[in-house]
Amino acid sequence: MQPTLFAPDSTNRRHNLGIKLLALMLMVGGVVGVALSMAFLVLRVQLILIFFGLLFVLVFGWSALKGLDLWKEKPAGYKWARVLFAAQIPLIVVPGFSYWFYTGLNVWLTIHYGGPGASGFTNVGVQFNLGSALNFYVGYPVENITLGINPIAIGALISLLTSPPPPEQELTQQAINPT
Secondary structure, three states: OOOOOOOOOHHHHHHHHHHHHHHHHHHHHHHHHHHHHHHHHHHOOOHHHHHHHHHHHHHHHHHHHHHHHHHOOOHHHHHHHHHHHHHOOEEEEEOOEEEEEEEEEEEEEEEEEEOOOOOOEEEEEEEEEEEEEEEEEEOOOOOEEEEEEOHHHHHHHHHHHHOOOOOHHHHHHHHHOOO
8 A cells, every 4th residue: 555645644743733723823813803803993983993993803804714724724724824924023113103913922022222312222122922913003103113023923934835735636636536
């Protein structure tokens, strides 16, 4: 008997466990993000804030749905998980602009520059967050600069880029002819 392309072994099991954990981050983080965005919507009465609250609900809802697709190892799950994790890599806070996004958990490695009465770099930091957040401001009034990266999102993206989904055709062919 010939070994099949997707024979269970420890490497495949570790790979599947890693993909399941990434999918879980997107699903749970997406659901938490939807809940937090809904709470934000209830507390806001300005039209522009309601618009952004609805946009955040859509982003986190999409994250949860694509996490489910990734859990089921669908090609669309792999494709969108890559996009969603790539969007979770940067943290940018500069005068006039602020952006960060994460689902599930993250670790920010940051560099802070400037601020009132400070000259040059003020500190380098590490921040751990469990939950979900999406921050996007244009015209953000800050006097310092914070730049950061999320190594968890970088690792997730590398993992997803180096492990494509199982080809649907081969899985179907294997189910038809299990020799």
